[in-house]
Amino acid sequence: MKQFAIIAAIPVIAVVALTAPTTARAGDGGAVAAGVAGGFIGGLALGSALAPRPYYYEPVPVHCYWTHGRPHWDAWRGVWVSPRIRVCE
Numbered sequence: 578m579k580q581f582a583i584i585a586a587i588p589v590i591a592v593v594a595l596t597a598p599t600t601a602r603a604g605d606g607g608a609v610a611a612g613v614a615g616g617f618i619g620g621l622a623l624g625s626a627l628a629p630r631p632y633y634y635e636p637v638p639v640h641c642y643w644t645h646g647r648p649h650w651d652a653w654r655g656v657w658v659s660p661r662i663r664v665c666e
Contacts, residue, residue, distance in 0.1 A: 586623055639666075
């Protein structure tokens, strides 16, 4: 994978090396802005080609289940209630 990143970076480096620097003058039609934008985009392309890839791992499975708890008398409703509880191992 690292060889691919180096091979992909070679054209970007060649384009950057072959562009001749020019002086910026007022009223040149936005060439400075285009140069800044091109440099930013070139940096993004080069940085994304050379950046290490993140590794994602599957989380550990948690075995949980629902069951009925110990019944108790609910005086407000006047009934026996068996609450549901979650058990995780």
